[in-house]
Amino acid sequence: DGGITQSPKYLFRKEGQNVTLSCEQNLNHDAMYWYRQDPGQGLRLIYYSQIVNDFQKGDIAEGYSVSREKKESFPLTVTSAQKNPTAFYLCASSISLAMNTEAFFGQGTRLTVV
């Protein structure tokens, strides 16, 4: 089945730790995105990538880092510099950054700082 997979579904982080969230897609999409969702709110863009080895900051990139070494993978690292990381993280992909294409979302990773 084609799709976009995020893992793990739940993640717990201690204060001061870095954690990495996985996002893999087998849709052959060029563009990939990371969003953060807080309770009762919409999505805010963290980073996006148009193509391998290229990525751009979104609206709330501080405290996060990404890499795009392979077309199908776009991992997100939540660093200790992110002061309020507890949130629901969603990864998405689309055929390209061309604006008339829909985005396909993973099922999300819920990160909790303990």
Add this chain to the structure above:
Amino acid sequence: SQQGEEDPQALSIQEGENATMNCSYKTSINNLQWYRQNSGRGLVHLILIRSNEREKHSGRLRVTLDTSKKSSSLLITASRAADTASYFCATFFNTNAGKSTFGDGTTLTVKP
């Protein structure tokens, strides 16, 4: 503030009734998309409407776009309990490809 803002924040209706949600935005867009999210899950794309389109249908969904008022509406007809979810509009801009803005969503509850 968010580019796309949905109204109302919450909507509760009986099965069989129609549900209407509205979205307003602030700057010129290339297209506007509606997504659905079940609790604790990812988003599912429902419909895309381009800036040069005024109305679009998909099954029980009807979306309108008024670029002069910078607003869009999503109508779900003959609602079902399974339509219970949060609905988000997302705006995509003429410039800065990749940048999209999601509203805070409308939470729809359809009572059986």
